[in-house]
Amino acid sequence: MTGQLDAQLQQALADRLLALADDEVILGHRDAEWTGHAPILEEDIAIANLAQDEIGHALIWYQLREDLTGRDPDETVYFRDASAYRNVQMVELPKGDWAFTMLRQYLFDVYERLLLDRLVASTHAPLAEAAAKIRREEIYHYRHTSTWVERLALGTEESHRRMQDGLDRLWPFAAQLFVAGPGDGALAAAGIFPDLSELQQAWEATVRPFLEQAELTIPQAEPLTVGRERHTHWLPILLGEMQVVARVETPETAW
Amino acid sequence: MSQMPSQEQIWRALQEVMDPEIPVLSLVDLGIIREVKVEGQEVTVVMTPTFSGCPALEAMRQEVEEKLQELGVPRPRVEVVLDPPWSSDQISPEGRRKLEAFGLAPPPVHRGDPEIMLNPVVPCPYCGSRRTRVTNTFGSTLCRAIYYCDACQQAFEQFKPL
Numbered sequence: 303m304t305g306q307l308d309a310q311l312q313q314a315l316a317d318r319l320l321a322l323a324d325d326e327v328i329l330g331h332r333d334a335e336w337t338g339h340a341p342i343l344e345e346d347i348a349i350a351n352l353a354q355d356e357i358g359h360a361l362i363w364y365q366l367r368e369d370l371t372g373r374d375p376d377e378t379v380y381f382r383d384a385s386a387y388r389n390v391q392m393v394e395l396p397k398g399d400w401a402f403t404m405l406r407q408y409l410f411d412v413y414e415r416l417l418l419d420r421l422v423a424s425t426h427a428p429l430a431e432a433a434a435k436i437r438r439e440e441i442y443h444y445r446h447t448s449t450w451v452e453r454l455a456l457g458t459e460e461s462h463r464r465m466q467d468g469l470d471r472l473w474p475f476a477a478q479l480f481v482a483g484p485g486d487g488a489l490a491a492a493g494i495f496p497d498l499s500e501l502q503q504a505w506e507a508t509v510r511p512f513l514e515q516a517e518l519t520i521p522q523a524e525p526l527t528v529g530r531e532r533h534t535h536w537l538p539i540l541l542g543e544m545q546v547v548a549r550v551e552t553p554e555t556a557w
Numbered sequence: 558m559s560q561m562p563s564q565e566q567i568w569r570a571l572q573e574v575m576d577p578e579i580p581v582l583s584l585v586d587l588g589i590i591r592e593v594k595v596e597g598q599e600v601t602v603v604m605t606p607t608f609s610g611c612p613a614l615e616a617m618r619q620e621v622e623e624k625l626q627e628l629g630v631p632r633p634r635v636e637v638v639l640d641p642p643w644s645s646d647q648i649s650p651e652g653r654r655k656l657e658a659f660g661l662a663p664p665p666v667h668r669g670d671p672e673i674m675l676n677p678v679v680p681c682p683y684c685g686s687r688r689t690r691v692t693n694t695f696g697s698t699l700c701r702a703i704y705y706c707d708a709c710q711q712a713f714e715q716f717k718p719l
Contacts, residue, residue: 344703347693347695347696347697348693348695350695351696351699352695354699355608355609355699356610358608358609358610358611359609359610361609361610362609427640431639431640431642432639434639434640434641434642435609435639435640435642435643438642438644438719439608439699439719442694442695442717445694446694446695
């Protein structure tokens with residue numbers, strides 16, 4: 303299949319795959335920070351599973367990109383600086399409290415689920431196959447995080463306040479998921495990757511009524527529309543921790 | 558040139574390669590071996606992952622290679638494919654019996670839509686009671702959920718439908 307893409311589409315797809323993979327690996331890392339610290343044991347187990355799934359999905363996207371560019375996934379994750387990462391800012395923000403974590407994961411899960419629903423029909427077969435694989439696992443994520451958002455939002459005064467605070471902070475950042483990069487128009491025209499503005503409409507049509515019936519108020523803040531090359535100062539801090547072992551490892555080190 | 562094993566011999570040998578996370582279940586029982594190809598001196602085993610983040614995949618791949626080497630294949634190849642995606646429906650009837658005997662409730666058969674099977678009654682693998690409840694849809698590995706049996710008051714795990 304890759305042989306049928308011209309150079310321009312191939313570059314556009316490689317860029318998009320990097321965005322997909324970077325979102326998942328950074329979100330997976332933030333989720334993994336809860337391991338041993340979640341509010342209850344069951345949730346400690348659940349969030350560790352979510353993290354592991356997201357990192358597994360990242361690997362699939364990095365491998366598809368490797369097929370196009372020859373770039374090794376480990377090299378890509380552990381030996382790139384923040385300026386070369388293409389994740390959205392939403393996933394690099396510190397893990398915050400449990401409400402923030404569950405809401406961020408929920409907003410991302412809805413996006414991912416709707417994206418995968420469309421990607422299974424991609425004209426690029428490897429992408430369609432990967433989406434079909436990942437989609438089944440995402441069912442568990444969506445169900446878990448939507449349950450928590452609803453319960454906390456409709457729970458006690460404190461849990462509601464924390465959920466609303468999380469939404470006030472996250473809502474403007476979520477819009478960046480739908481900011482198109484330079485090659486995305488060509489990908490959509492070729493039926494390889496869905497149109498992001500249509501995806502955004504579908505996402506809003508899902509999350510808005512859900513959040514409203516959970517008695518949360520969607521803020522009127524200005525949406526974040528900068529490109530994925532722009533990051534907060536939190537990303538280099540995260541990468542410093544995530545990459546340190548790989549970077550200090552000498553060629554002789556054996557696990 | 559050494560004599561290559563037959564397809565049948567290879568399938569039989571793969572029955573002895575166990576899932577490292579569920580040591581009673583072979584890779585064949587699990588339904589992740591898609592194809593065995595023997596072409597001259599070239600032997601290729603085509604595998605598919607269960608959950609995409611499953612860390613056991615690399616270990617299983619290595620064990621398949623070692624098993625093929627034991628059978629006299631000099632340079633075995635293991636190919637990993639994603640299509641069609643693995644489903645828990647592909648666990649063999651024999652595999653389901655082994656899971657239950659191991660104390661791991663087998664996943665319900667869903668015929669294509671695991672979503673409808675997220676709230677099934679899961680009989681306790683120890684006492685068979687249907688008075689059980691899910692306590693966590695996530696468990697000690699990506700493929701397990703945690704249940705509790707109110708009849709025998711025993712926690713148990715289920716292999717999740719996927």
